[in-house]
Amino acid sequence: MDRVSTQKTHLPEIAELATLEVELRGLLKDLREAEGRLAPVKSAYDDVSRESKRLKNRANDLDATLASSTANARELAVLQKELTHVRDLLSESEDRELELLLELEPREGEVESIKRRAQPGVGRRSELIDVIAKLQITLDDELVSLRRSREELVGAVAANLLARYDVALARAGTSGAAQVLEGRCDGCRLALSPLDHDRFKSQALDTFMDCPECGRLLLP
Numbered sequence: 001m002d003r004v005s006t007q008k009t010h011l012p013e014i015a016e017l018a019t020l021e022v023e024l025r026g027l028l029k030d031l032r033e034a035e036g037r038l039a040p041v042k043s044a045y046d047d048v049s050r051e052s053k054r055l056k057n058r059a060n061d062l063d064a065t066l067a068s069s070t071a072n073a074r075e076l077a078v079l080q081k082e083l084t085h086v087r088d089l090l091s092e093s094e095d096r097e098l099e100l101l102l103e104l105e106p107r108e109g110e111v112e113s114i115k116r117r118a119q120p121g122v123g124r125r126s127e128l129i130d131v132i133a134k135l136q137i138t139l140d141d142e143l144v145s146l147r148r149s150r151e152e153l154v155g156a157v158a159a160n161l162l163a164r165y166d167v168a169l170a171r172a173g174t175s176g177a178a179q180v181l182e183g184r185c186d187g188c189r190l191a192l193s194p195l196d197h198d199r200f201k202s203q204a205l206d207t208f209m210d211c212p213e214c215g216r217l218l219l220p
């Protein structure tokens with residue numbers, strides 16, 4: 001149960017997700033900065049573009065008025081003068097618009113490039129979140145089934161032995177009992193002294209000695 005619980009919080013996908021999120025947070029910061037560099041140029045470009053449109057409309061109106069006008073020469077001269085002035089302003093505005101467009105394009109490119117770089121990571125991130133959720137559900141099911149079989153096994157163990165087991169488990173963690181393999185406690189991996197090993201071998205079948213090191217019950 002401890003192993004499964006640990007596995008649940010130490011999935012390789014969790015580590016990958018953490019690394020990926022650091023990377024994505026870095027890209028997000030870059031994106032915000034690039035957007036910050038883009039925004040003022042974009043807004044200036046939009047303003048100038050609107051102004052060019054307004055001047056162009058005004059020039060067209062003046063053209064039309066001049067073409068169909070029946071006004072006298074003096075009035076026509078005033079209209080003509082305004083038209084020339086509007087066309088000068090329009091030409092300046094369009095120059096400025098072009099300058100801003102040239103500034104705008106690399107900044108837009110920068111924003112797009114960051115978004116493109118982040119795209120595979122964003123996709124992988126949602127995949128990982130999905131995979132982690134599914135694995136954790138599987139491990140939770142395994143934990144439920146382990147708990148159930150533990151309860152069944154607990155019912156078959158004598159109360160005093162169970163109490164000793166629980167004390168050893170609380171002290172050693174991961175398990176409250178261990179086998180002796182080649183003279184070593186399989187729980188803490190330490191070798192029993194020759195005296196302890198003899199005592200272990202000569203104990204009655206239904207008695208359990210504690211590992212002198214870790215306190216786990218040594219299984220015959």
Ligand SMILES: [Zn+2]
Pocket residue numbers: 178185186187188189190211212213214215216
């Ligand atoms: Zn031990």
